[in-house]
Amino acid sequence: MGHTHLMTRAWRMAVLLGATAALAACEDGQGFDFLKKKDTAETDTAELVASADGETIxxxxxxxxxxxxxxxxxxxxxxxxxxxxxxxxxxxxxxxxxxxxxxxxxxxxxxxxxxxxxxxxxxxxxxxxxxxxxxxxxxxxxxxxxxxxxxxxVPVAQPAAVSELEGTESLPAPDAIEAQSLDPIDQARAALDKPAPEATPVAKPTPVAAAPVRQSSSLSKPYIQIGIFSVKDNADNTATSLRGIGIVPEVKQGSSQGKNFWRVVVGPSGSSSERATLLKKVKGLGFNDAYFVTN
Incomplete structure (x- = not known):
């Protein structure tokens, strides 16, 4: 029993001495390099330019x-x-x-x-x-x-460099850090005696339902455009009338020269025969000006 107690005390002293040496190394500027702040301004600027490079609208x-x-x-x-x-x-x-x-x-x-x-x-x-x-x-x-x-x-304008984004006003200096003398032996002993915190249970992520996959098509113009409308209600009413006879349309909003418009399209069709049958059905409803479009 006494032998075990002596071994435990010897182990604790070894840990304390190791902690003391580590703290002394920090005071000499050695070790714990991960605490030093890295200069990331140049890296951030490069990432901003690279992220915009090649993007178009x-x-x-x-x-x-x-x-x-x-x-x-x-x-x-x-x-x-x-x-x-x-x-x-x-x-x-x-x-x-x-x-x-x-x-x-x-x-x-x-x-x-x-x-x-x-x-x-x-x-x-x-x-x-x-x-x-x-x-x-x-x-x-x-x-x-x-x-x-x-x-x-049209190419997307690249963001300005970090040096250009910064104004002439300098950032306020950080608050001074008060230096305190610490007893490395006491600090190490307190760390050893402190009980380990209980692990916090991690909540399981809620499964997300996968979005439905749209039908793929090899046609260059797999959609049929029913019409273009300057009033959204007119486009919605047309789409509703199509749904009532079993055709599933989609209302797509667009804009050009400051003007909004809404297109009613159906598709995509998987084959030329399917597209032709759908166009015949659409024209039979009176939409004689329906035509094939890319999207």
Missing amino acids: EREVEAPEVFQANEDGLWDGRPSLGGVWVAYPGVKDPERVVIRNLTNDKTVIGALFRRERDNPGPKLQLSSDAAQTLGLVAGQPTKMSVVALRTEQ
């Missing part, structure tokens, strides 16, 4: 080389489906366009289609939604401008 610009028309437009006064659109003879493929009423400078984003037949009067034929948004009077020709839109990639 999309914006829409006018593309008159694709399509442009500056002439009278007409709304015949009849209601039409498909939201905001304009039709013009000779158009090859549907386009997204910006439509302007040059008499009052009102604009709207819509779709451009090929006019099926040439009737007497202005070549530009507008839908009822487009006419109401632009302030057209039924049966009255109005000077219009229609320009195609294209999406371009």
Whole structure:
């Protein structure tokens, strides 16, 4: 029993002496390098520049080389489906366009289609939604401008370096740390005698349900666009009517030149035959101007 007690005391003294040597090494500037503050300003600056390098954003610009028309437009006064659109003879493929009423400078984003037949009067034929948004009077020709839109990639501006972000005002100095003399033997003994804290149970993370995976498609244009709307309620009402007959649409919001618009699309279709069947069903509901789009 006495031998065991002597061995325990000898072990404690060895630990105390080791702690004393460690504390003495700290006072001489040796050891515990992890307590020293590292200079991270240069590293942070490099990370800021690297994170922005190569990033781009999309914006829409006018593309008159694709399509442009500056002439009278007409709304015949009849209601039409498909939201905001304009039709013009000779158009090859549907386009997204910006439509302007040059008499009052009102604009709207819509779709451009090929006019099926040439009737007497202005070549530009507008839908009822487009006419109401632009302030057209039924049966009255109005000077219009229609320009195609294209999406371009624009580099994201890199953040300024840390030295540029910092102002001329200097940061306040940190509070002074009061130095206190410590008895290394007493400190080591207190650390040995202090009971170890109980481990805190770690809460198990709540499982998150996986989001449904959208159907993949090899088609370049797997979606069908039902229409473009300048009023969200009109887009929602169109989507609701489609859901009532078993078609699941999606309302997508976009903006161009400061104007918001909402597109109603269905898809993606997994094959050409599936897409053709869906388009036939959509046109059978009266959406004759529906067409294939990328997304």
